[in-house]
Amino acid sequence: MSHFGRSGPPDISDTYSLLVLNITFRTTADDLFPLFDKYGKVVDIFIPKDRRTGESRGFAFVRYKYADEAQKAVDRLDGRMVDGREITVQFAKYGPNAERIHKGRIIETAQRSRHRSRSRSPRKRYRDDRDRDYRKRSRSRSYDRYERDKHRGRDKDYHHRSRSRSTSLDYKGRGRARYDDEHHSRSRSRSVDSRSPARRSPSPRKSPSLQRSTSPQRSTSPRKSPRGESPANRSRDGRSPSPRSVSPRGRPEVSRSPSPRNSNGDE
DNA sequence: GTTGAGCGTT
Numbered sequence: 001m002s003h004f005g006r007s008g009p010p011d012i013s014d015t016y017s018l019l020v021l022n023i024t025f026r027t028t029a030d031d032l033f034p035l036f037d038k039y040g041k042v043v044d045i046f047i048p049k050d051r052r053t054g055e056s057r058g059f060a061f062v063r064y065k066y067a068d069e070a071q072k073a074v075d076r077l078d079g080r081m082v083d084g085r086e087i088t089v090q091f092a093k094y095g096p097n098a099e100r101i102h103k104g105r106i107i108e109t110a111q112r113s114r115h116r117s118r119s120r121s122p123r124k125r126y127r128d129d130r131d132r133d134y135r136k137r138s139r140s141r142s143y144d145r146y147e148r149d150k151h152r153g154r155d156k157d158y159h160h161r162s163r164s165r166s167t168s169l170d171y172k173g174r175g176r177a178r179y180d181d182e183h184h185s186r187s188r189s190r191s192v193d194s195r196s197p198a199r200r201s202p203s204p205r206k207s208p209s210l211q212r213s214t215s216p217q218r219s220t221s222p223r224k225s226p227r228g229e230s231p232a233n234r235s236r237d238g239r240s241p242s243p244r245s246v247s248p249r250g251r252p253e254v255s256r257s258p259s260p261r262n263s264n265g266d267e
Numbered sequence: 268g269t270t271g272a273g274c275g276t277t
Contacts, residue, residue: 019274048275061275085271094274 015043015063016070016105017092024083025056031083036062039076040069061092067105 020032029045036042047060064070070091078089095101 017275021273022271025270046275057273057275058271059273059275088273092274096275098274 015065016067017095017101018062018064018070018074019088019090019092020060020062020077021058021088021090022085023056023058023060023087024085025058027056027060027083027085029060032060032062035077035080035082036064036073039073041065062089 018036023032027047029047032045032047033042036045041064043063043065045060045062048057049055050057062070062073064073074089074091077087080087080089092101
């Protein structure tokens, strides 16, 4: 992601990781590269980003090829003003797998992975760690916003809370249900189209014409699609939306049986 | 559009 075009960790066997804290949320690896590259050979720079928003979390990892250069960078860049903020550069204490490392140098992951397999399972702790971290140290927008929203909603709509039961349920499972819901929605926007009508009508195919009829009626603006799709997108296809084209079920039926006597009498 | 303790990805 935040690498120089490479995917995943390139090489961490002989690299020293430096933890850069207190950097601005807009600072990118490209901005830190020239700063750190000046003091040594930077192998890779990685900036953790939020899973939902995708924005920087405020810290970055700079991998140096040599420890002396990394140490020099720490001594030189630690306390440096970057983008109007004083950054904190120090050796990483933990490796990518939350393992202890010595002076920024990552211990051979292959060996430890072979020796410790059942002692601990640091790979599945991803979500758990995230949830725990967010509750403990996430005082920025994420948790703050939720807290503020929750407080506001409770403070204000506390009396009106009984008006909607599903809302309270939604609030309860907002912790991770929201993420899951979003993930599913993003992953399969198509299912939304199928799920919505399917939920209301157990048998949507019973009356296909009804669906077509409801579509234009429901949308406040006939030019805009309820799903947010641009009308130009369809027009761009080259063919205007024909009535039979809109109903996939009606199309094959007409196509399948053009004329029974046609094939018989024509030939 | 905001924020500010901390330790990481294909």
